[in-house]
Amino acid sequence: MNTVRIGIVGLGNMGKGHAQYLIEGQVKGAVLTAVSDVRPECLAQAKENWGAHLHTYESASEMFRSGEIDGVLLCTPHYEHPKQAIEALQAGLHVLVEKPAGVYTKQVREMNEVAATSGRVFGIMYNQRTNPLYAKLKELISSGELGEVRRTNWIITNWYRSQAYYNSGGWRATWAGEGGGVLINQDPHQLDLWQWTTGLMPKRVRAFCGFGKHRNIEVENDVTAYVEYENGATGVFVTSTYEAPGTNRYEISGDRGKIVIENDRMTFWRLRQLESEFNRVNTESFAQPECWKFEVPIVPGGAQHKEITQDWTNAILHGTPLLAPGEEGIKGLTISNAMQLSTWIDGWVDLPIDEDLYYEKLQEQIARSAVSAG
Amino acid sequence: MNTVRIGIVGLGNMGKGHAQYLIEGQVKGAVLTAVSDVRPECLAQAKENWGAHLHTYESASEMFRSGEIDGVLLCTPHYEHPKQAIEALQAGLHVLVEKPAGVYTKQVREMNEVAATSGRVFGIMYNQRTNPLYAKLKELISSGELGEVRRTNWIITNWYRSQAYYNSGGWRATWAGEGGGVLINQDPHQLDLWQWTTGLMPKRVRAFCGFGKHRNIEVENDVTAYVEYENGATGVFVTSTYEAPGTNRYEISGDRGKIVIENDRMTFWRLRQLESEFNRVNTESFAQPECWKFEVPIVPGGAQHKEITQDWTNAILHGTPLLAPGEEGIKGLTISNAMQLSTWIDGWVDLPIDEDLYYEKLQEQIARSAVSAG
Numbered sequence: 001m002n003t004v005r006i007g008i009v010g011l012g013n014m015g016k017g018h019a020q021y022l023i024e025g026q027v028k029g030a031v032l033t034a035v036s037d038v039r040p041e042c043l044a045q046a047k048e049n050w051g052a053h054l055h056t057y058e059s060a061s062e063m064f065r066s067g068e069i070d071g072v073l074l075c076t077p078h079y080e081h082p083k084q085a086i087e088a089l090q091a092g093l094h095v096l097v098e099k100p101a102g103v104y105t106k107q108v109r110e111m112n113e114v115a116a117t118s119g120r121v122f123g124i125m126y127n128q129r130t131n132p133l134y135a136k137l138k139e140l141i142s143s144g145e146l147g148e149v150r151r152t153n154w155i156i157t158n159w160y161r162s163q164a165y166y167n168s169g170g171w172r173a174t175w176a177g178e179g180g181g182v183l184i185n186q187d188p189h190q191l192d193l194w195q196w197t198t199g200l201m202p203k204r205v206r207a208f209c210g211f212g213k214h215r216n217i218e219v220e221n222d223v224t225a226y227v228e229y230e231n232g233a234t235g236v237f238v239t240s241t242y243e244a245p246g247t248n249r250y251e252i253s254g255d256r257g258k259i260v261i262e263n264d265r266m267t268f269w270r271l272r273q274l275e276s277e278f279n280r281v282n283t284e285s286f287a288q289p290e291c292w293k294f295e296v297p298i299v300p301g302g303a304q305h306k307e308i309t310q311d312w313t314n315a316i317l318h319g320t321p322l323l324a325p326g327e328e329g330i331k332g333l334t335i336s337n338a339m340q341l342s343t344w345i346d347g348w349v350d351l352p353i354d355e356d357l358y359y360e361k362l363q364e365q366i367a368r369s370a371v372s373a374g
Numbered sequence: 375m376n377t378v379r380i381g382i383v384g385l386g387n388m389g390k391g392h393a394q395y396l397i398e399g400q401v402k403g404a405v406l407t408a409v410s411d412v413r414p415e416c417l418a419q420a421k422e423n424w425g426a427h428l429h430t431y432e433s434a435s436e437m438f439r440s441g442e443i444d445g446v447l448l449c450t451p452h453y454e455h456p457k458q459a460i461e462a463l464q465a466g467l468h469v470l471v472e473k474p475a476g477v478y479t480k481q482v483r484e485m486n487e488v489a490a491t492s493g494r495v496f497g498i499m500y501n502q503r504t505n506p507l508y509a510k511l512k513e514l515i516s517s518g519e520l521g522e523v524r525r526t527n528w529i530i531t532n533w534y535r536s537q538a539y540y541n542s543g544g545w546r547a548t549w550a551g552e553g554g555g556v557l558i559n560q561d562p563h564q565l566d567l568w569q570w571t572t573g574l575m576p577k578r579v580r581a582f583c584g585f586g587k588h589r590n591i592e593v594e595n596d597v598t599a600y601v602e603y604e605n606g607a608t609g610v611f612v613t614s615t616y617e618a619p620g621t622n623r624y625e626i627s628g629d630r631g632k633i634v635i636e637n638d639r640m641t642f643w644r645l646r647q648l649e650s651e652f653n654r655v656n657t658e659s660f661a662q663p664e665c666w667k668f669e670v671p672i673v674p675g676g677a678q679h680k681e682i683t684q685d686w687t688n689a690i691l692h693g694t695p696l697l698a699p700g701e702e703g704i705k706g707l708t709i710s711n712a713m714q715l716s717t718w719i720d721g722w723v724d725l726p727i728d729e730d731l732y733y734e735k736l737q738e739q740i741a742r743s744a745v746s747a748g
Binding site: 150153157163164168208210213215222234236238244246251257260279286288289 | 529588598600612619620621625627634645649650656657663665667
C-alpha cells in the first residue's frame with residue numbers, strides 16, 4: 001500500500017477539521033476518499049467544499065463495507081465511538097478514534113479486545129501528546145531526571161463554558177447525550193497526559209464532583225480528586241468550567257526536585273543530589289538540598305491533530321509504533337469514570353474500577369436525565 | 375496603667391526571640407520584668423543576657439502569682455498552652471499565647487471560656503496576620519472586590535524538614551510530645567490565614583494524611599485536604615515537609631476573578647463584570663468575560679511577632695481591638711484536628727468536630743507513641 005484511503009464519520013467541528021487538512025494534502029501518504037454523516041445536508045456541503053469525487057454515505061456501516069477506504073476517523077458523539085470502532089475493525093479497516101475512547105470502560109474494553117486481535121492499526125486522537133511541553137515532561141520523568149515521582153498536582157480550571165455554550169445543543173452536558181461533563185468533554189487530554197507523562201496510574205481515587213455548579217446543567221462541571229499511586233506518591237486534580245479566567249498549572253514533585261508547567265513554560269527546580277540522599281547524610285536541623293532553578297528549553301513544534309493522523313498513517317504504511325495507541329484511551333477514561341463513581345458512592349474507588357457498578361450508576365443518571373437516550 | 379509588665383514562660387527559640395525585642399524596648403508601653411523556665415541554666419543565662427534585675431522563676435505558677443507582671447507570653451510546648459493560659463487568666467493576668475492555641479479543641483474551648491469571663495486581654499501569636507499580603511487579601515475579599523469566593527487552593531509544601539531536624543529533639547514529631555506533625559507545628563499560620571482571609575470556615579472536611587512519609591517519624595508530614603464551605607465553595611489544602619524546594623501558592627477564585635499569592639506577590643485577574651452577571655446575559659457559545667490582570671500594590675511592612683505583641687499591649691493599655699484575638703486560635707486548630715480525624719476515621723468530618731472523638735483518637739495515637747507522655 002502506498003496511500004491510505006481515509007473515510008471520516010461525523011462532520012461536526014472535529015470531522016470537518018480533519019477533512020480540511022487531509023484535503024489540503026497535509027498528511028503524507030493519506031487521502032480523503034469518503035465521508036459519512038446522518039445529515040444529508042452535511043454530505044452535500046462536503047461534496048461542494050471538497051470535490052464531487054468524494055464518496056458520501058448517510059450510513060457509516062455502508063461506508064465501512066464500501067471498499068473505498070482503508071482506514072476511518074471516528075468523529076461521532078462519545079457514546080458511538082466503541083461500537084463504530086468495533087464495526088470498522090471487524091470490516092478490516094484501520095481506526096483512528098476521537099477522544100474520549102468512549103463513555104464507560106466496559107464498552108471501551110470490548111473495543112480494545114477486538115482491536116487486539118484485528119491486525120489493524122488502532123489509534124486515538126490524543127493530539128496533546130504532540131505538545132512539546134508534555135512530550136518533554138514525559139521524557140524527563142522516564143529518563144529519571146526528576147527522580148521518583150512523589151506528588152502530582154494539576155489545576156485545570158480554564159475550561160470556561162457559559163450557559164450559552166451549554167444551551168447551544170440539547171445533548172450537551174446531559175447524561176444521555178454526553179455521559180458526563182467536564183471530565184468526559186473537556187478533560188480527556190489532561191487525564192491522558194496526567195498518567196502518560198508520569199507513567200503512573202492511580203491505585204485508588206477519592207473524588208468530589210459538583211453537578212451543575214453555577215450552571216443549569218445536570219452533569220459534573222466542578223471536580224476535585226485525590227489519588228494515590230502504587231509507589232506511595234499522591235496526586236490532586238482540580239477542574240471546573242465556571243471559573244474565569246481559570247488556571248492551567250501542572251506541578252510534579254520528585255526525589256530530584258520539582259517541575260511546573262504553566263503559561264506554556266516548563267520550570268525545573270533541580271536538586272544537585274537526590275532529596276533522599278541529602279536527607280540520609282545531612283546532619284544540620286534546618287539545611288536544605290542545593291537547588292538550581294531553570295527554564296527547560298522546549299523545541300517548538302507539535303502539529304497536534306494532523307501529527308496524530310500522520311503518525312497513524314505511518315503506522316499503517318510502514319509499521320512504525322503509534323504515539324497514541326487506541327488501547328491507551330481506556331486509561332484516562334478509567335480515571336474519569338473513577339472520579340464520578342467515587343462521588344456517587346461517596347467513597348474510595350480502587351483501580352481497576354468495578355465496571356459493572358459504574359455502568360449501573362451511569363444508567364441511573366441517564367434514567368433521571370432531562371434528555372432521553374436517542 | 376502606663377506600662378505593661380510582661381513575663382515570658384518558656385525560653386526556647388520563640389521565648390528568647392520575644393524577650394530580645396522587649397529588652398530592646400521595641401514594644402511601646404511594654405517592659406520585660408520576669409521570665410520562667412523549668413531549666414535553671416536558661417534562667418541564669420537570661421539574667422546574664424538581659425540584666426540581673428529580671429525576676430526569674432522555675433515555676434510558671436509562681437511567676438503568675440508573683441505580682442511582678444501584668445501579662446504573660448506563653449512560649450511552652452503545645453500541650454501546655456491551654457492549661458497555662460487558664461491559670462494565668464485566673465491569676466488576673468493578660469495572656470498572649472504562642473501558636474498553636476493547643477493540640478485539641480476540647481482543651482482550647484475550655485481556655486476560651488475562661489478567657490471570655492476573665493475581663494483580661496487574651497491574644498494569640500498569629501504574626502502572619504501582620505503580613506501585608508494576607509492583610510490585603512482579607513481586605514479585598516471582605517470589601518467584595520473578588521466577589522463571592524468559589525474556590526480556595528493552598529499548596530504549602532515548602533516546610534522542608536530533614537531527618538536531622540526531627541532527630542534534634544526526642545519530643546519532635548511525636549504524638550505525646552507535639553500532638554501532630556506538619557499541621558500542628560508548621561501550618562498553624564496557614565490554617566489561620568486560610569479561614570481569616572476568606573472569612574469562611576469549612577462546613578466539612580475530607581483529608582488524607584501520610585504519616586512518616588520519607589521520614590522516620592510517627593506523625594503526619596504529608597496532607598491533602600478537601601473542604602466544602604456553606605456557600606457551596608470548595609477548597610484544597612496540600613502540605614508536606616519532605617519536598618524540596620516545595621511550593622507556597624495560595625489561589626482564591628471568586629465571582630469577580632482570581633487572586634494568586636506566590637513568591638511574595640499578589641496577582642489579581644479581575645473581571646470587568648461579575649462572572650455570574652456575564653453568564654446571565656451572554657449569548658455566544660465560546661465567549662468569556664473581559665479580564666484585566668494586574669499586580670496588587672502591597673504596602674511594605676508587617677512587623678510580625680513584635681507587631682502582635684505591640685497590638686496586645688495596646689489593647690491592654692488603651693482597649694483597642696486585637697488583630698489576633700486568642701479565641702480565634704480554635705478556628706485553625708479545628709481545621710487541623712478535622713484533617714487528622716478524617717484520616718483516622720477514613721471519612722467525612724463535619725464541623726464543628728466531635729471533640730470527644732478527636733480526643734479519644736488522639737489518646738490512641740499517644741498510647742502507641744514511641745515517646746511516652748511526660
